[in-house]
Amino acid sequence: MELQRLDPTIQLDIRYATTKNFAGRAVYSQARAFLQRPAAQALVRVNQELAPLGYRLLVFDGYRPWSVTKLFWDVTPRDKKEFVANPKKGSRHNRGCAVDLSLYEIATGREVAMTGAYDEMTPRSAATYAGGTPEQRALRDLLRHKMEQNGFTVLEAEWWHFDFRDWKAYRIQNVPFEKL
Ligand SMILES: [Zn+2]
Numbered sequence: 001m002e003l004q005r006l007d008p009t010i011q012l013d014i015r016y017a018t019t020k021n022f023a024g025r026a027v028y029s030q031a032r033a034f035l036q037r038p039a040a041q042a043l044v045r046v047n048q049e050l051a052p053l054g055y056r057l058l059v060f061d062g063y064r065p066w067s068v069t070k071l072f073w074d075v076t077p078r079d080k081k082e083f084v085a086n087p088k089k090g091s092r093h094n095r096g097c098a099v100d101l102s103l104y105e106i107a108t109g110r111e112v113a114m115t116g117a118y119d120e121m122t123p124r125s126a127a128t129y130a131g132g133t134p135e136q137r138a139l140r141d142l143l144r145h146k147m148e149q150n151g152f153t154v155l156e157a158e159w160w161h162f163d164f165r166d167w168k169a170y171r172i173q174n175v176p177f178e179k180l
Pocket of ligand 1: 093098099160162
C-alpha cells in the first residue's frame with residue numbers, strides 16, 4: 001500500500017532516492033514509500049492523532065527491496081553494523097512492516113529537530129539518548145508514544161525506526177518500487 005495514496009498529508013523525504021544518505025548514492029529509482037496495508041492504516045491513524053498537536057509524519061523509508069539491504073550491509077564498516085540489517089536474516093523493511101520517520105510541523109511544513117539526525121550512526125540515535133534539548137526529547141518521545149499506541153515498536157538504537165507488530169506474518173521481498 002502506497003502511503004501517500006492513503007493519506008497525502010504524510011510527507012515524504014525518501015533520502016535513499018537521492019545521494020543524501022549514508023551509502024552516498026541513490027539506491028531507489030523512485031521516491032515513494034510503501035507498507036503492508038495494516039501497517040499503513042495504523043500509520044495513518046498516528047498521523048491523524050498528531051495533527052491536533054500541530055504535527056504530522058515525515059517518512060524517510062518504508063518497504064525496502066532485499067537487494068538494497070544487502071547493499072547497505074556491504075558498504076557499512078564493521079563497527080557500525082548494528083545500524084544495518086544482516087541480509088542473511090533480512091530486514092523488517094523487506095517485509096513492508098518497518099518504517100523510518102520523523103515529524104514535521106504543520107504551521108511551517110518543516111522537519112522538527114530531534115535529538116539526532118536520521119541515519120546518524122552515533123549514540124545520539126538511541127531511542128533513550130538523554131542528551132539534546134528538552135524540546136527535542138519531548139518530540140522524539142511524542143512520536144514514539146503515538147507509534148506505540150498504534151501497534152509499532154521502536155528500535156532501541158534508532159529513534160526513527162519502528163516495526164509493526166505483525167511483521168512475522170509477511171515474507172521478505174525483493175520487488176522494486178516500479179513493479180509494486
Ligand atoms: Zn529502519
